[in-house]
Amino acid sequence: MRVSQFLLSTLKEVPADAEIISHQLMLRAGMIRKLAAGLYTWLPLGLRVLRKIETIVRDEMNQAGALEVLMPAIQPAELWQESGRWEQYGPELLRLSDRHNREFCFGPTHEEIITNLIRHEIRSYKQLPANFYQIQTKFRDEIRPRFGIMRAREFLMKDAYSFHLTQDSLQATYDIMFKTYTNIFNRLGLKFRAVIADSGNIGGNNSHEFHVLADSGEDAIAYSTTGDYAANVEMVPILPPTKPRSQPTANMVAIDTPNQHTIEELSQFLQVEPAKCVKTLLVQGEAGLVALVLRGDHTLNVIKAAKLPQVSSPVTFAEPAQIKDTIGCDIGSIGPVGLEIPVLVDNSIANLIDFVCGANKNDQHLTGVNWGRDLPEPQLADLRNVEAGDPSPDGNGELEIARGIEVGHIFQLGDKYSRAMQATVLDENGKNVTMTMGCYGIGVSRLVAAAIEQNHDQIGITWPQAIAPFTVALLPINMHKSQRLRQVAEGIYAKLTAVGIEVLFDDRKERPGIMFADMELIGIPHRLVIGERGLDNGEAEYKGRRDEKSQTVPLDDVINFMQNKLKI
RNA sequence: CGGGGUAUAGCGCAGCCUGGUAGCGCAACUGCUUUGGGAGCAGUGGGUCGGGAGUUCGAAUCUCUCUACCCCGACCA
Numbered sequence: 001m002r003v004s005q006f007l008l009s010t011l012k013e014v015p016a017d018a019e020i021i022s023h024q025l026m027l028r029a030g031m032i033r034k035l036a037a038g039l040y041t042w043l044p045l046g047l048r049v050l051r052k053i054e055t056i057v058r059d060e061m062n063q064a065g066a067l068e069v070l071m072p073a074i075q076p077a078e079l080w081q082e083s084g085r086w087e088q089y090g091p092e093l094l095r096l097s098d099r100h101n102r103e104f105c106f107g108p109t110h111e112e113i114i115t116n117l118i119r120h121e122i123r124s125y126k127q128l129p130a131n132f133y134q135i136q137t138k139f140r141d142e143i144r145p146r147f148g149i150m151r152a153r154e155f156l157m158k159d160a161y162s163f164h165l166t167q168d169s170l171q172a173t174y175d176i177m178f179k180t181y182t183n184i185f186n187r188l189g190l191k192f193r194a195v196i197a198d199s200g201n202i203g204g205n206n207s208h209e210f211h212v213l214a215d216s217g218e219d220a221i222a223y224s225t226t227g228d229y230a231a232n233v234e235m236v237p238i239l240p241p242t243k244p245r246s247q248p249t250a251n252m253v254a255i256d257t258p259n260q261h262t263i264e265e266l267s268q269f270l271q272v273e274p275a276k277c278v279k280t281l282l283v284q285g286e287a288g289l290v291a292l293v294l295r296g297d298h299t300l301n302v303i304k305a306a307k308l309p310q311v312s313s314p315v316t317f318a319e320p321a322q323i324k325d326t327i328g329c330d331i332g333s334i335g336p337v338g339l340e341i342p343v344l345v346d347n348s349i350a351n352l353i354d355f356v357c358g359a360n361k362n363d364q365h366l367t368g369v370n371w372g373r374d375l376p377e378p379q380l381a382d383l384r385n386v387e388a389g390d391p392s393p394d395g396n397g398e399l400e401i402a403r404g405i406e407v408g409h410i411f412q413l414g415d416k417y418s419r420a421m422q423a424t425v426l427d428e429n430g431k432n433v434t435m436t437m438g439c440y441g442i443g444v445s446r447l448v449a450a451a452i453e454q455n456h457d458q459i460g461i462t463w464p465q466a467i468a469p470f471t472v473a474l475l476p477i478n479m480h481k482s483q484r485l486r487q488v489a490e491g492i493y494a495k496l497t498a499v500g501i502e503v504l505f506d507d508r509k510e511r512p513g514i515m516f517a518d519m520e521l522i523g524i525p526h527r528l529v530i531g532e533r534g535l536d537n538g539e540a541e542y543k544g545r546r547d548e549k550s551q552t553v554p555l556d557d558v559i560n561f562m563q564n565k566l567k568i
Numbered sequence: 569c570g571g572g573g574u575a576u577a578g579c580g581c582a583g584c585c586u587g588g589u590a591g592c593g594c595a596a597c598u599g600c601u602u603u604g605g606g607a608g609c610a611g612u613g614g615g616u617c618g619g620g621a622g623u624u625c626g627a628a629u630c631u632c633u634c635u636a637c638c639c640c641g642a643c644c645a
Binding site for chain 1: 569574593639640643645
């Protein structure tokens with residue numbers, strides 16, 4: 001491709017509303033342009049990257065035996081009513097009606113559509129298992145779309161759905177998909193981790209998320225430094241201590257703590273470390289308030305809490321007025337001693353002795369508090385978020401925390417949809433059996449942003465070769481002034497193209513600084529520079545986008561050199 | 569949906585407080601010079617100042633209202 005024939009719309013300045021680096025770089029590199037909140041046009045440069053990712057995803061899915069289909073983006077309400085999600089899904093579902101006032105939605109996902117298709121197409125167990133996928137535009141009316149393509153409302157997704165007679169068969173396909181996803185992210189050239197995940201509201205049990213590792217990621221994942229364990233931090237169980245508790249050494253004393261509300265203030269004031277303080281959070285329960293007690297330096301995991309039978313889901317914190325009414329004091333002075341509402345205590349403080357907590361009276365705290373003596377033995381629950389250094393739940397090593405961007409998610413759905421929609425096959429006894437299902441998603445457009453979050457430097461994008469929009473940037477210096485240089489450049493361009501290398505040939509009449517800056521911004525992995533100076537010595541100059549220094553290459557060896565570099 | 573903010577040329581912004589007919593940098597276009605790291609000089613084009621209403625002799629500027637967008641929160645692949 002010649003730059004003069006391409007739309008290279010780079011920006012020197014960062015658009016004001018772009019928060020994260022991938023969004024800034026995608027705008028500056030001229031990959032996307034915003035149309036409205038969460039809606040983006042892909043410019044030629046960005047689309048090339050998107051298509052490369054799509055191609056790799058499609059190739060691996062095909063190799064895994066999945067069959068590609070393409071389902072409509074607009075879906076009739078009846079199917080969603082049948083599955084029960086027309087009511088459940090809420091405002092994120094974009095609903096519309098046609099000229100006959102029939103109701104539709106713009107599909108945020110396709111379980112209903114594929115289940116409807118398969119219940120008509122597949123009648124016999126002999127046709128199972130089967131796995132169908134599509135790469136298609138989804139729409140989710142997010143409350144707050146942000147970060148450009150990372151959390152857009154309209155986005156490109158690969159979604160796959162598998163159908164089975166048995167759980168064993170589902171597990172086998174699930175394992176194949178796990179392997180396939182691993183292959184995909186490896187081929188894309190991204191550093192990633194597969195982690196145990198919450199299955200959220202899609203339903204089902206067994207579930208893994210695939211995260212591209214990036215410091216800017218919105219999700220935190222915990223992984224064992226020595227073992228294989230890895231999970232979304234939401235999901236890491238923390239077990240109660242196995243050893244017995246030590247004996248108390250202090251008596252319970254009430255002390256005045258004027259205007260000390262937060263754990264930080266309190267631990268400063270009393271000269272006690274936060275780990276010896278206890279904080280008590282009040283949340284709405286099934287009947288009135290419930291107290292959740294955590295160590296001062298720990299944080300509540302709302303997903304774990306919401307799963308407890310005593311706690312309302314989703315977790316809702318008590319209103320200050322309600323606390324005053326129930327306990328008689330304000331936030332900041334609450335403690336578990338003498339509370340008359342249900343008290344759930346985090347596993348991690350089962351063995352805490354001589355601790356500090358609120359006295360349920362404003363401006364007072366208790367020190368030297370001990371379980372079983374000053375208050376009943378704790379009713380334990382797993383309440384807190386994991387932290388770096390916690391033991392791995394499988395007993396193998398310690399956990400480290402990393403940040404990631406969720407780009408893939410695989411679920412075992414079970415019969416949630418197939419039962420609601422009566423997707424059955426005849427088994428070998430001629431009996432109707434409800435199929436069991438799996439579903440497997442990859443955020444194709446999000447992957448573009450995630451790849452940039454992971455692969456950039458001060459001056460621009462540093463694409464992994466597999467998904468770069470072009471492979472080689474060919475930069476002739478001041479070509480307009482030298483016929484000889486033009487001929488050499490055209491020759492190299494033609495030959496590289498002929499051997500199947502995607503070359504971006506900068507044939508603009510621009511100064512070298514502009515060409516370098518543009519090519520570095522858009523992240524072309526390999527750069528060949530030729531100039532009058534080098535021609536005299538029969539040399540070209542090569543530099544990899546991530547290399548520190550450039551190297552010279554004999555002009556008549558350039559094609560070979562590049563082929564070797566690219567291993568083709 | 570709650571809280572905060574912004575809206576002036578393609579992009580980044582000033583002007584608004586104190587009303588007097590719109591400006592800067594970048595980008596674009598033309599010419600000349602320059603040419604191995606986002607050039608210099610000269611010139612040119614481009615704006616219903618988000619929409620509507622009001623106050624006023626006069627509104628980008630003051631008032632009201634609507635809309636869009638951004639940030640924080642809850643929610644979520």
